[in-house]
Amino acid sequence: MSKVSIEKTGKTVDEAVQAALKELDLELGDVDIEILEEETKGLLGLGRKEAKVRIYFSTEDDPAETIKLFLEDVLSQMGLSPEVTVTEEEGFYKADISCNDSGLIIGRRGEVLQSLQFVTSQVVSRAYDSRIRVLLDTENYRDRHRVYLEDLAKKTAEKVLKSKRDFMLDPMSSYERRIIHTCLQNNEYISTYSVGDEPNRKIVIAFERNGKRSSY
Known part of the structure; x- marks a missing residue:
């Protein structure tokens, strides 16, 4: 088992937690919760700020599923609606991303895609205490x-x-x-x-x- 995390926002802490549990298909007792930011109401509706939480959960020893969950969480926070398919290749995992704005993921000359690939590899390798290579692609870029x-x-x-x-x-x-x-x-x-x-x-x-x- 490996411990990984995702972040969620909501109008309240409870709403953010429930959104995370629904996405992960887990119960409250299956996770650990870290409150990153409490919600603020602001003045007359101005300056209102949503709550943000980090949810820690255990995964089976399947890096592909961890890669999928991590990427879907990060890309959702970028305002995208991603669908991630991860396959195990010889010596690495390939993640194909389909979403409503592939240009945002690719960035100038692939710089965003390359950075996201590096971060994903680092996070997953740390979660499994082993070097795991990840290759990201979108729209056959x-x-x-x-x-x-x-x-x-x-x-x-x-x-x-x-x-x-x-x-x-x-x-x-x-x-x-x-x-x-x-x-x-x-x-x-x-x-x-x-x-x-x-x-x-x-x-x-x-x-x-x-x-x-x-x-x-």
Whole structure:
């Protein structure tokens, strides 16, 4: 058994607790409750503030269910209506997210999706006291973005070969740089390497002169 938590808001503490119990399909005796914020009525209805609680509960030894519950809770707090499907792959868990605004989950160049993936992996790994890899996707974004990056890599490599000049791409995550590197690693006339510091690290596609470099 592993202990995890979700957060809920409501007009009152009791309403927030009941909403959490309904979502989890649990009884009051099955959970521990931490009141994060009491409700406030405000003055003449102005400045009213909802109550917020954190509900701790035990799960069976099924990381997939924990991943699903965690993501649905976080995304609901973002104002979304998510449906999360988690499958166990070889060496990791893949969570496919369907919701009313996938663009909000993806963010600029996938930054929100990548951050949410990191946080989910950290939370679940801590809950099970074991390193658990999680891959998040929505609306097949991962495949679409990979195709875009591979196309960018090939077109930039063509420019490099024609001009015999190096080209530096915009800042990318290590995941994106790895896709660029892998796409071009078998081209004997092209080398790839990265410069700068995170989060502004950039990949350079260079004309091969004195031996290939491949650092991403």
